[in-house]
Amino acid sequence: MTVTIKPNDKAITAYYEQMQQYKDLGVSKETSVRPAFLDLLREVAKKADWVQIQEHAKKNAQGRTIYPDSTFVKNGLPRGYYEAKDSGDKLDVEIRKKTEKGYPLTNIIFEDTQTAVLYQNRKEAFRTAISDRDELARLLSDFLSYSEPVLENFDAALANFKDRVPELARGLVKIIEEAHKKNKAFQTAFNTFFELCRTALNPNISTAAVDEMLVQHLLTERLIRRIFDNPEFTRRNVIAAEIEKVIAALVSHSFNRDEYLRSLDSFYQAIEQAGHGLDFTQKQGLLNTVYERFFQGYSIKIADTHGIVYTPQPIVDFMCASVAEVLQTEFGKSLGDDGVVILDPATGTGNFIVNLLRRVPKQHLETMYKERLFANEIMLLPYYIAALNIEHAYYELTGTYEPFEGLCFVDTLDLAEGAQMRFSFMTEQNTARVERQKKAPITVIIGNPPYNVGQVNENDNNKNRKYEVIDKRISETYSKDSNATLQKQLYDPYVKFFRWSADRLQGRDGIVCMVTNNSFVDQLAFDGMRKHLMQDFTRIYHIDLHGNVRQNPKLSGTTHNVFGIQVGVGITVAVRLTENVDSQIYYYRTPEDWRKEEKLNLLAEKQSIKGVGWESLIPNIQHTWLVPKNASEFADFLPIGSKSAKQSTSSVTTAIFKTYSNGVKTNADAYIYDYDRTSLIERVERIVENYNSELDRWQRKGKPQNLENVLQVDEKVHKWIRYTKKSVLRGKYADYHETSVRVALYRPFNKRSYFFERTFNEDTYQFPKIFPSLVTEQENRVIWIKVGTEWPMFPLIANCIVDQLPQGGSQCFPFYTYDSVGDLPSPAGEGQGVRASSSPSRRENITDWALTQFQTHYADPTITKWDIFYYVYGILHHPEYRTKFADNLKRELPRIPFAPPLVDTALTPSPSPAGEGNLDQAEVEPKILVSKVMISIGRELRQRLTDAESLLWEHVRDRKLGNMKFRRQHPIPETNYVVDFYCHDSRLIIELDGAIHDHQQAADATRQQELESLGYHVLRFTNDQVFANLETVLTTILTTHRNRLPSPKTNQRDTNFVSFLPSPAGEGSGVRATPRSDATIIEPSAASLPSPAGEGSGVRASSSGFFAFADAGRKLADLHLNYESITPYPLKWIESKTLPLSYRVEKMRLSKDKTQLVVNDSLTLADIPPAVFNYRLGNRSALDWVIDQYQVTTDKRSGITSDPNRDDDERYIVDLVRRVITVSLETVNIVASLPAQFSP
Known part of the structure; x- marks a missing residue:
């Protein structure tokens, strides 16, 4: 190279x-x-x-x-x-x-x-x-x-080894499968070994998992023998010897081991030659690399389950040196002294034990090696290399070869089973080793436990095991004392190792030193864990090495993370010394943007915890260690919701919302979400049929509780998630009902069809009680809030089911909750669920306690629960609130302050509703502030009238039609719609429509109903009617106008009129144009945005800061709910001169300066205003969300293609981009107009 x-x-x-x-x-x-x-x-x-x-x-x-x-x-x-x-x-x-x-x-x-x-x-x-x-x-x-030729050959071999291994492994699997059927000697040997694995490793281990162990051994044992020059390895190692017995039975006239593996000779030789001349440490690093590539190439499932990441040497050095330092300074002991008994519970390739051996004084080395040093490993290949590493290190230090009797092939977490512990551990020798370890008075636990939670794909049937004793211990400690609702992370393997380690010390003073995922330091779900760590240990040192790519997208896992992974990493040294009365926490963080080399170099420079400049942390009563600067101020605000309030059966609930819910979690998004409703229906019908067929087969096989060897996995049809498997074990058949196919907000400004059926969702949480039927979507609203430490908090309102969201999830706060019968809605007449045509019994979810708090604080009994709902939404958008309390909002649910009164607010009485027959009275409309954004839109769109609009305008302008005064593109302030033509005298609205689509008809109907409920009358004509029957159209307009007047009116003029904005050419849909609000500017009506189902009091022109936020919250809610019908922003179109114009999207992309969006090869949208990117939801702008989600993708495992292009509206995505730009700009304006102060 x-x-x-x-x-x-x-x-x-x-x-x-x-x-x-x-x-x-x-x-x-x-x-x-x-x-x-x-x-x-x-x-x-x-x-x-x-x-x-x-x-x-x-x-x-x-x-x-x-x-x-x-x-x-x-x-x-x-x-x-x-x-x-x-x-x-x-x-x-x-x-x-x-x-x-x-x-x-x-x-x-x-x-x-x-x-x-x-x-x-x-x-x-x-x-x-x-x-x-x-x-x-x-x-x-x-x-x-x-x-060098050796290095070049090695690099090539390593790459080829990774690619070649899967092919050879698949061949071996087939050979083994045939032997299971036909080779009796193999069957006998395998069954014996299989039972050993069940008793020693996992009672639920599958045949396929043990087959994998044989494959791993066959493919790699040569490298172990050759690189370490240890021809006796398979005889000396107690586990390898047992596996060799099975493989010996596998060899037959149809399978010759050496011949089969001959094709790998060139790879083996290149790797072996690269290892020649290396010292032992370098050989160790070499084999670590080979094993990592092996797992990447062959055992992705194993890497997925256990989170295989080998520990960089500077981390090993630092941790081992820190243990030695703490032993000396806190306990007055050295590594070799009596009472120092060490265990690495997840030893991997044995690096920690090797490092510690080299630190033990030589006078104590033999005793330490034979009596006080222990290590466990559950995976076969690392176990092999650990044995070699540790035994060779001892040989190097003493000149004597001794087998390391402290190494056990065992699952460490099984050792917590106590009296229920299984009695056999693979072999007699291994069992004896385990029993000796169990009796040892362990005082030091050190290592790098698995970091993964579960698995990437449940279909692989290789999820992390459940451990009855450890899981129960977590439940009664970490989980019980947590205020978090979502606690799945508490069952991550590394958390289990923390719990196990604290218990394994068995009340003795000692040290636990581990490098792990460091989410437990600051995430909400771990508050109970932090509490118990403080109880279990007297000194806790933590080095935060950062590297959380999910939290900071500017980082790269391979560049900034010391393990090259996506989650943050930290080193914890927890010390229990009972003579220390008070527990203390010491914290150090590396700069977040440091590269991994810089972090590793820092550890090498500091050498141990002695060289670190620690910051002493003082946790608060919520067991937060990294207490935000504004924690006390934040704590004084009203809780938006709480776990205790949610669980309380009392009528008095001290939170704004009684209940809240995670967004729905599918764990099978590709299967039960789809942009196309028809495609989704066809797919879920097959899923239901396949599931019921598998359920029948399971019952015929005698209902075995272990499903791993029973279920047939066809990822082209179905994904077996955890809850789907539970449903099988319950014998629960599934049904398909059309009403279960709903619309969900999958990501911000991204709706998809969704299969709302409990069996095929990991969890639907409270949504069967939030949106149990289609009817409830017409009246209910939820504030969807992103939570967690990975992304900044953001709110978005919705009137449909919402997804959980990745990276920490979301919490949803509904205005209503409903009684639900059964899990989910089913069709009317089915006897289960909620009828789609009726609304179930509902309850207001904002508590009476909250209403009393607001009414009392503001001395205003007219404040309603809908006012509070929109007030919360307004507060959550306040920039200073989100900036000042950013750390708080990552660690707990929002808390809501009382906004102070506005200063110098001038009130003008709102006009009485027009259109009621009292037009003889002189009405003066208050002045309305029109945003610069909408003025820009208006100027652009007036130059782009359709032919139909131009023709009609020529016949109604300048009072040509019955002396009627028409205005083009006029805003209706009560609703923030902009309509095509408006006559104020008769409150008459004229709208022209181009091509009509189903979704547009539905939007038109909703808009028309809202307008007419406010006293307006809407006449709607198609473009074709204007061209073909203009006279009839004009006659209808004039007749309707005269019929709505109480008496003839002529030359009536409006005063204080501010010219408004045109709606999009040819759209005819009327568009919401949200005016900016200001303390001294009064809206044109007292009922700007009616609350759902008539529950609210409408927007008020108020002197109170409360109503300033409530009004803004209503406007934002209206804007965000109706984003699909908002005025598209007039971007410049750049069309290809050689290609026909197409609206189809494969994957859109922004230009580097973000002023242009390439839709496809035929179309680019230009002149994107920079302010668009100021409206951010997490780490992305609203426009970025649209670009990211609206692309054609194919799921690798299922082969399912997600295509957002719509057959019924080819321009949908292009227009959505323009609409979301308008939404973004208007959101920025409304947010900018919020009162500067959000709390007293």
Whole structure:
């Protein structure tokens, strides 16, 4: 691989700038100036995919340990080295000294800030003055391009090994499956081994899982023997010996082991040659890399279940050194002293035990190795390599080979089973080891437990096990004392290991040191866990290494996370020393944007917790460790909801909302969501049929409780989620009902058809009581709030079912809840659920306590529950509220303040409703503030009238028709609609329609009903009617106008009229144009947005800050609920000159400057206002959500294609983009008009 570094590379420029700063400061010492060249090397090394490790220990040819300033590694193998000398030394003299000490000269740079020398193949290959930019670039290029045939072969073999392994593994699986059917000797041997696995590892283990163990052994045992030069491995290792018995029975005339694996010879040889000449530590790193690639290529399921991530060496070093430090400073002991008994409960490849062995004083080493050191592993390949690593490390330290009797092939969490513990652990020797460990008085627990929760795909039937004792312990401690509603994360494996470790100390003083997912430090679900950690330990040290890519999308898992994963990582050292009365927490966080190399280098520099500058944390009464600065102020606000209020049966509930719910969780989105209703119906009918067929088959097989070996998985048809499996075990048949296919808000501004049937959803939570029927969608509203630490909080209103949302989930606060019969709505007459044609009994979900609080605080008995609902929605949009309490909102549900009264508010009486026959009275409409956004839209759209609109306007303008005064594109303030033509004298609205679609007809009907309920009359004509029967259209308008007048009126003029905005050309739909509100500007009507089902009092022109927020909340709600009928923003269209115009979307993309959106090759939308991106929902703008969701995708596992393009409205997505831009701009305006103060 040739790497070219250019002289003008940013890294070289940055290096020169940094060195100039050192020169100006008179700094020249090696330890001071070295970071500049290290930074340069780290940056350029990325171009070769090399990872820089500082002062990494290496054994030279004489067996002595050396520490190059930097080692560069790729795929577990060293590729280059770096040594720095300060300018006061003679560089050539230093090179000679390093050479004599055995420093590698294969590919190493020496430099002294003046000169850089590159050695390759033990010869000087390049020398240059560092001030020569061109020559320095050449030296770096040669350094990074260096390779050896062995390394090149290894890299190629590693890539091919990953690709080739699945094919060979599938072949072996087929051979084993045939042997299960035909080979009696194999059947006997396998059954014996299978029973051992059931008793030792997992009582529910499947045949396929044990088959996988055989495959793993067959494919990798050669590497273990050859790389570590241990031909006796399969005989010495107690588990490998048992597996060899099964494989020996597998060998027959139809299967020859050596012949079958011969095709891998070239891969094996390349890997073995790469391992030749490496010291043991490097071999260990090499095999870690090989195993990671093996699992990536073959056992994705295993990696998925256990979260296989091997621990970087600097983390291992830091943790082991920290344990030694705590033993010394807190307990006055060394690693080898009596009473120090150590266990690694998830040892992986044994790195922690090896590291600890090297720290034990040699006088205590034999006793420690044989009596006080233990390790467990549940996966076969890591178990093998752990045995080799640990035994070789002991041999290296003592010159004596001794099997490590402390290593057990066992599931650590099973060891909590107490009296119910199973009596056999694979083999007699392994069982004896486990029993010895169980009796050991463990005082130190150290390691890297699995981090994963469950599995990516339930169909794989490889989910993490349930552990009766540990799960119960979590339930009665961490879960019981948590205020969180969603507690699934408390059953993550790493949490179980924390619970198990605290219990395993059995009341003794001791240390638990683990590197884990660090969600428990600050996420709401872990408040109970944090409480018990403080009770279980007296000192807790935590280094936050960040790396949560889900929380910060600017980060990259491979670049910023020390494990290359998506979740945050932290190191915890928990100490129990009962003589310390008070528990204390010490916290340190690395900069969030640091790359993983920087974090690992920090750990190497600090060496142990002794070198860390800790911050002492003082938890609050909610057991929050990272207490936000404004916690006390936030706590004074009213709770929007609480777990205690939700569970309370008392009539007095001290929260604004009585109940709330997660969004629905499917765990099968591709199957039961779809943009196309017809496609979804066809698919779920097949799903129901397949499910019932499998249920029948399960019953015929005698209803076995272990479904893993029974269910037939066809991902093209059906996905077996947890609840679907539970339904099988309950013998519950499924039915398909058309009323179960509903519309759901899947993501912001993204609706899809959804199968609302309990059997095929992981959980529907409270939604059967929130939207049990279609009727309830007409009257109920929910405030959908994003919760969790991954994304900033955001609210969005909905009148339909909503999804849970990824990354922490969501909570939904409805205005109404309903009685529901059964789980979910079923068709009328079925005797279950709620009839789709009727509304079930409802209850207002805003509590009487909340109503009393607001009415009392504001001394205003007219405040209603609908006012409070929209007030909450308004508050949740306040920028300063969301910024000031951002940390609080990530850790708990929102709390709502009392807004202070407005200052200098001038009230003007609202006009009486017009259209009631009292037009003789002189009515003056108050002035309305029109947003600049809508003025811009109006100017644009007036230039784009349809032919039908232009024709009608020519015949009604300037009082040509019966002296009627018409206005084009006139706003109706009570509803914020903009209509095509409006005559104020008779309250008559004229709308022209182009092409009519089903969804448009429904929107028109809703709008017309609302307008007529306010005293307006709507006449609607098609474009064709205007062209073909213009005279009839005009006659109908004039007759309707005269019939609505109480007496003839002529030349009536409106005063204080502000010219409003045109609606889209040809749309004829009337459009909501939300005016900006202001403390001194009064809306044109006292009933701006009627509450659903007539429950509310409408918007009020109020002197109270409460109503300012309630009014804004209503406007925002109206805007966000009706986003599909809002005025599309007039973007500039750029059409292809060579392609026919198409509206079809595959995947839209923004230009770099975000001013243009490429819809497809034929159409680009331009002139996107920058302010659009100021309306953000989490880490994305509303427009970004639309772009992200409205694309054609195919689910890899099911093959299901999700296509958002609509056959009934080809322009839907393009118009939606324009509508969401309008929504965004208007939202920004309304939010900007909110009172500056949201709390006293």
